[in-house]
Amino acid sequence: MAPQEQLVAGRYRLLHTLATGRMGKVWLAADEVLHRQVAIRKCVSPAGLGADEQEQVRELTMREARAFAGIGNPNVVSVLDVLPDEDEPWIVMEYVASRSLLQVVQDSGPLPPARVAAIGLAVLHGLTATSRTGVLHLDVEPASVLIGDGGRIVLSDFGPPVTDEGVHAPAPAGTVPGSARYVAPERLAGGDRTAQADLWSLGATLYHAVEGRPPYAGKPLEAIGVGTPDPPVRAGPLTGVLEGLLQCDPAARLLPSEVEDRLRRVAEPTAPPAPPPAATPKPARSRHVRWAAAVAAAAVIAAVGAATGTARDGHRPGAHPTVTASPTARRAVVLPPDFTWWIDPTGFRVAVPRGWRHSREPTGELTFTAPEGRPTLRISRSAVPPDDGVAALIAEEDRVRLGSYRRIRIEALPAPHSAVWEYTFQNRSGGQLRALRRLQAVQDHGYAVEWRAPTTAWAAQLPKLTVVLDSFGPAAGR
Incomplete structure (x- = not known):
């Protein structure tokens, strides 16, 4: 039976492949009961694991899926169903029509700081919501951040399951879990996997979005954790946030509340005060003003889409951030x-x-x-x-x-x-x-x-x- 003809659990008909990753393949599927499209993933244990380790991965995957099903955060892809299987479980998720942040940067070039800050706020809210369930992401990278067609920003593609107590799916010897350029230095060194590691990966992801490349690009992996990334040149007001997140020492990184405050100030800059009433207005200079001598491609993105268009809901965690x-x-x-x-x-x-x-x-x-x-x-x-x-x-x-x-x-x-x-x-x-x-x-x-x-x-x-x-x-x- 061809994959696109397969009917999972007598309900979900596979249509075509959406993505392939370390933890399995994701298909677009038709829910023939509720007549809607969903994304469905066949979970696969990493190669090279023994039988006991594979069983541990399956158990943690089921635990992770159950935890995510209860999040209900707009910045995290929703888990709709978990289907145990004789081989590996299936996880049914909402389908978000979107492009990944990686695709956006590849298609349009580096993004302006205000828009990157708005994306960062959404991802931070998603990470905060998932951490409350006791499960970490540990695979934050541009490819796992989805920019929805309607402006919604969604965190997806969770990596090998891990709990905040340190219980995690084992990785084959000699391999680096996650996308190496976005993995925190302590994880590359085999250290603890904590929420601070997700913050480092968030910083690396935002660095890529605003600079057009990952930090430490062109350097060996050994350079991560012993040196600092190349200073950003396009980040502008985001520079301090990136530097605060990309600290090699987890204890020196910004706290989530500090990250949110700094990102919000970049995404929602304060409007300049109006001139005092008594001041004489200057003649309008409708035919003259400021012009940058060298216009970079990123400037077009600033003019076209300075921020995501999701609706702002005060400062409530999980709300869709936007630039006003x-x-x-x-x-x-x-x-x-x-x-x-x-x-x-x-x-x-x-x-x-x-x-x-x-x-x-x-x-x-x-x-x-x-x-x-x-x-x-x-x-x-x-x-x-x-x-x-x-x-x-x-x-x-x-x-x-x-x-x-x-x-x-x-x-x-x-x-x-x-x-x-x-x-x-x-x-x-x-x-x-x-x-x-x-x-x-x-x-x-x-x-x-x-x-x-x-x-x-x-x-x-x-x-x-x-x-x-x-x-x-x-x-x-x-």
Whole structure:
């Protein structure tokens, strides 16, 4: 019987493989009783274990699954069922349509500090919730952090079972459990497995997200624990958090409460105070402002998705963190010399490259086109309320019919933006294009800003896209 035809427990029909790891393979399956999709994992003991050790792994796996089933935290993948088997148990989990943090960084490059901090808050909440059950994760890495299509951040792919009392699944001699570049130094040295080890792995994961590579990249594993990782260059306000987590001595690492406080300050920066009433406002400088001479690809990510779009629920552990911003805040933007302002009569302004042609459809859609025909910038009014951005983009995705379509992401964004949809497709001429569509509010109106460029030229056009997205907002005097 082919794997995709297998019916587990007379209920779960395997569809296709989602992932393969040290502790087994994960399939997407159809629950034929409740008519929903689930993720189901066939647990496998690590190779090289004796019969007694394999039985210990099975027992701990069942204990771990039962513990996770009672967590009920939105930042931890939910366990729905545990199915004992003659060979190895099956664990049925919720299916989260998502990309891993590793995929996000591979597709889009290093992420901005604010967004990484928001992701870190969600992962920290997940780790805190699991630690209350007496079970540790011990496999935190970019591949085990899922960025859901709706903005939800979920911790998944728990490693070899281990309890906080130190009882853990044995590993074959000479092997390093977990992904070595994200494993705490004390674990590499065969020491205790504690919650502090998960914090080190959290730091290594956030380092990768903001720097685009793991700490100690290019160095032998022996360097972990005896030296410090390369100083981060993109982390900015996250630098102190990374340094506090990546301490070789577990006792010197930041406490979870300290990590949460520091991450929240980066993810939710305090807005600058308003000028005193008596102060004379300076003339608006709508055509001049700040411009970084060298725009890195990471800046585009900052403009496109500065944070996850999950809803903030105070400071309650387990709540979805997000970055908030004032929808009325108007940033000054200094334009490069090859850009000019377009002031639209409908109430918005946007910076566009000089020499680009513009046209307007009867529907009101405005299109700017490069002299060579690509890239293109399209701006249209959107009747969708900003809060419904992700749902609207998913519904729009269901309606479109594009050749060789592949979604890169659909994510919520902080105000005044609503959501972003990034994808690739093939046009009628056979050209491979990449597109980014962002919804946002300007005053009381919603707009969709879409950028399309050849896939091969996407990276080279990122600086232009950064300027466009960063500049879009209300026209002067609005």
